[in-house]
Amino acid sequence: MKVESKNIIIDPGLAEEIKKRSGENVFLCYQCKKCAAGCPNRKFMDASPTELMRKVQLGMTDDAMKDNTIWYCLSCQTCTARCPQDIDIAHVVDTLRIIVQEKGVKADTKNSRLFNMIWMKMLRFTGRIYEVALTGMLNTFTGKPFKDMDLGIKMIKSGKLKLFPSIKRTSEMMKMFKRAKKLKK
Amino acid sequence: MKIAYYPGCSLHSTGIEYDMSTRQVCSALGIELAEIKDWLCCGSSPAHQCDEVMSVALPAKNLALAKQTTDSNEVCAPCASCYSRLKIAQQKMQDPKTKKDIEQVIDTTCPDDIKVFHMLDLITEKVDDNLIRQKVSKPLKDIKVACYYGCLMTRPPKATGKDNFENPSDMDRLIEIIGAEPVDWNLKTFCCGAAFALTQTDVVLDLTRQILQDALASDADVISVGCPLCHANLDMRQQQINKKFNTDFNIPIFYFTELMGLSFGVDPKLLGINKHITNVNDFLEERALL
Numbered sequence: 001m002k003v004e005s006k007n008i009i010i011d012p013g014l015a016e017e018i019k020k021r022s023g024e025n026v027f028l029c030y031q032c033k034k035c036a037a038g039c040p041n042r043k044f045m046d047a048s049p050t051e052l053m054r055k056v057q058l059g060m061t062d063d064a065m066k067d068n069t070i071w072y073c074l075s076c077q078t079c080t081a082r083c084p085q086d087i088d089i090a091h092v093v094d095t096l097r098i099i100v101q102e103k104g105v106k107a108d109t110k111n112s113r114l115f116n117m118i119w120m121k122m123l124r125f126t127g128r129i130y131e132v133a134l135t136g137m138l139n140t141f142t143g144k145p146f147k148d149m150d151l152g153i154k155m156i157k158s159g160k161l162k163l164f165p166s167i168k169r170t171s172e173m174m175k176m177f178k179r180a181k182k183l184k185k
Numbered sequence: 186m187k188i189a190y191y192p193g194c195s196l197h198s199t200g201i202e203y204d205m206s207t208r209q210v211c212s213a214l215g216i217e218l219a220e221i222k223d224w225l226c227c228g229s230s231p232a233h234q235c236d237e238v239m240s241v242a243l244p245a246k247n248l249a250l251a252k253q254t255t256d257s258n259e260v261c262a263p264c265a266s267c268y269s270r271l272k273i274a275q276q277k278m279q280d281p282k283t284k285k286d287i288e289q290v291i292d293t294t295c296p297d298d299i300k301v302f303h304m305l306d307l308i309t310e311k312v313d314d315n316l317i318r319q320k321v322s323k324p325l326k327d328i329k330v331a332c333y334y335g336c337l338m339t340r341p342p343k344a345t346g347k348d349n350f351e352n353p354s355d356m357d358r359l360i361e362i363i364g365a366e367p368v369d370w371n372l373k374t375f376c377c378g379a380a381f382a383l384t385q386t387d388v389v390l391d392l393t394r395q396i397l398q399d400a401l402a403s404d405a406d407v408i409s410v411g412c413p414l415c416h417a418n419l420d421m422r423q424q425q426i427n428k429k430f431n432t433d434f435n436i437p438i439f440y441f442t443e444l445m446g447l448s449f450g451v452d453p454k455l456l457g458i459n460k461h462i463t464n465v466n467d468f469l470e471e472r473a474l475l
Contacts, residue, residue, distance in 0.1 A: 021237065040376045040392060072388070075230055076376035077340035081350055088341070097234050111384040112234065119231035120239070127225045129194040138383055148386075151421055151462070155199065158460040162198045168223045172292075176246065179290045180238040 011059030018056065022095040028085040029053040035079035035089050045069045049079050049089055056092070070096045071110045111142055124177050130165035186311065188302075189255040190218035191247060193267040193413075194226050200264070200413025202457030206442035207263050207304055209451050213320050214312050218261070221247060222254035227270040230380050238290060241283065244274035246291040248299050258296075263304040263442075265412035266379070269337035271301045272344040303338055305411045305441060309355045317362050322450040324364025328472060330444070331368050331405035332356040333396065335415045336376050350374070356441055360409060363448035370403035372396050377418040386425075393418050394426045397434045407437045407468070409444055416440060421462045437465040447474050 015026045029050075036048035046067040047055065055064040064070075070093050079089040100107055101116065118137050122129060132152075139147045155161045196204040211218050224247050232240035248271065251260045262268040278284040278295060288294055302310070308317075339350040347353065351374065357367035375396055378389030396419065400408050410416045420438040427434055438461070446456040453475060458465060469475045 041388060044388060072385075074336075074376045074379060074381060074388075075233070076336040076379075078336070078374075078376070081340045081342055088343075090341070094233050094237075098237060101235050115380075115384050116231040116235040119229075120236060123226055123228070123232075123243075127223075128197075129226050129229075131194070131198050135383060154462055155421075158462070160199050160201055160460055166197070169225060173225065175292070176242060176290055177239065179292070180236070180242055183238055183286055183290060 010057075011061070014059050014061045014064065015056055017099065018092055018095050021098070022088070022091050024088055024092050024095070026053055026056045026087065026092060028087055029057065029083075030085065032084060034082050034084065038078045038082055040076060040078065041072045041074050044072045049073075049093075052096075053087075053089065053092070056096075064096060065100050065105050066107045068108060068110065069093075070100070071108070071112050073097075111138070114138065114141055124173055125167075125170055126165055127168035127170060127173050128166055130162070132161055132163075133165065186215065187217040187219055187255075187257055188307070189251040189257040189260040190220045191224055191227075191251065191260055191262045191267060191271070192220065193224075193262060193264040194229075195264055195266075195413035195417075199417050202443060202460050203263055203413055203416065203440045205455065205457040206440055206446045206451075209455055210308070210442045210445045210449065213446075213449050213451070214308070214316060216307070216312070219255040219257060221251045221260075224250060227267045229266050229270065233270075233273075238286070240270070241274045241277050242287050242290040244271045245278065245287050245295040246293075247271065248274070248301075249291060249293045249295050252296045252299060253293075258298055259300050259302065261302045261304055261307045263411070263413075265303065265335060265337040266414060268301065268303040269340075269344065272346075273341075275299075275301065276344040303411065305338065305355055305359070308445075309359055314362055317359070317445075321363050321448045323448055323474065325360075325444060325448050325472075325474070326364055328365040329368050329404055329406045330360045330365045331370050331400035331403060331408045332360055332373060332441075333400075333408050333410050333415060333419070334374050335410070335412050336374065336379075338411055339374060356409060356411065359441060360444065363445055365444065365448075368400075368403045368405045370399055370405065372399045375399075377415045379414045379418070382414075382418055382422070386422075389418050390422060390426050390429055393422050394430055394432065394434075397423070397426070397436055398432075400436065401434070405436075407439055407444075409439050409441045411441050423463050435463060437461070437468045438463060439465070 036050040228243040378392040
């Protein structure tokens with residue numbers, strides 16, 4: 001949304017991009033606040049899910065992408081399940097997250113960008129998630145290499161952590177990722 | 186009854202007790218689990234947060250593998266996240282264009298006629314209550330259980346097909362059948378924070394504290410779960426919560442399959458109960474279940 005003296009320009013560009021990518025029509029939202037009321041993580045968010053939907057409707061792209069709201073979404077699907085207009089709000093949030101990551105928008109993603117990147121890279125080469133390496137890499141890159149070390153030791157003692165990764169279908173996986181990338185273009 | 190089994194990454198490590206107890210309970214109930222050969226990760230949350238195509242392609246690939254390697258039209262996933270991703274992928278592939286695109290990515294056809302079950306649904310829908318009753322040799326008398334469903338066993342209802350998603354009751358009914366007493370409580374479908382445990386632990390500590398608090402306030406002795414991430418957060422984080430919020434939680438967290446196994450008289454070691462981080466031995470000894 002642009003405000004220039006007396007003229008307010010509403011930019012539907014972001015809403016259109018979300019519609020194109022996800023099929024979700026944010027203009028159906030009439031701001032009933034049911035999503036905000038049920039959101040378990042609302043208190044950590046700059047703006048509630050309802051406010052986020054409004055910002056997307058108005059084309060306030062910068063706010064929608066840089067508020068921490070989308071990065072505090074737990075994907076718990078409560079908003080989606082309760083929306084009286086049948087908007088898959090969690091899917092709208094996911095789509096915003098994808099746009100931010102794909103376009104490399106500068107935003108404080110609360111380490112989610114890093115976490116997602118490590119996860120998908122690992123998947124591409126090993127086919128399955130190896131939790132020891134995932135946690136180790138994440139903690140190292142975020143500068144907290146000893147985070148949850150006490151838990152890790154307890155888990156190893158009780159046989160809850162695998163000591164070696166299992167690697168499955170690497171070549172099939174790499175081909176799938178390649179074809180998916182081609183499809184997106 | 187033979188069924189394709191999709192354990193998922195967690196059940197091979199942090200949720201190993203869930204895998205062990207599931208196998209024990211299924212074998213007692215005459216369900217043959219045929220593990221999908223060389224199954225792949227479902228992509229879980231990171232996939233749907235950063236790659237829409239792969240978030241559908243990975244579950245689709247596993248459904249195709251289920252058909253190819255086990256020749257079964259039914260797949261069972263104990264992990265709520267895997268279950269949800271499989272269900273959502275099926276929902277998305279109802280659109281013919283999406284299905285065509287995804288099949289191109291996975292380079293094989295994805296069968297339409299596969300039915301996906303969560304482990305809880307499999308037991309409550311496909312197994313006769315009386316058969317379960319017959320197997321109970323040590324009823325879990327006087328144990329009050331808070332049945333915790335979390336998010337993805339029931340939501341989003343459009344994908345899971347559950348119409349009682351605000352107040353599910355299947356696990357409560359199952360817990361009653363094995364002799365324990367399900368309690369009424371508020372947070373049975375609240376979120377535990379899931380994978381935020383790794384990126385933003387504070388969020389998980391806060392949400393998990395609310396769940397533990399509400400279960401205690403409702404007079405529950407234990408919490409029963411059906412998701413490896415819920416279990417990890419509730420079971421492993423209690424000490425950190427106690428330190429941060431100055432509380433005194435020490436609540437045993439069980440998978441519903443572990444409780445079933447205990448009531449069937451299966452050796453607790455075979456159910457993996459010794460692997461919990463929050464000590465459950467004292468509780469089991471006190472209730473003469475060891």
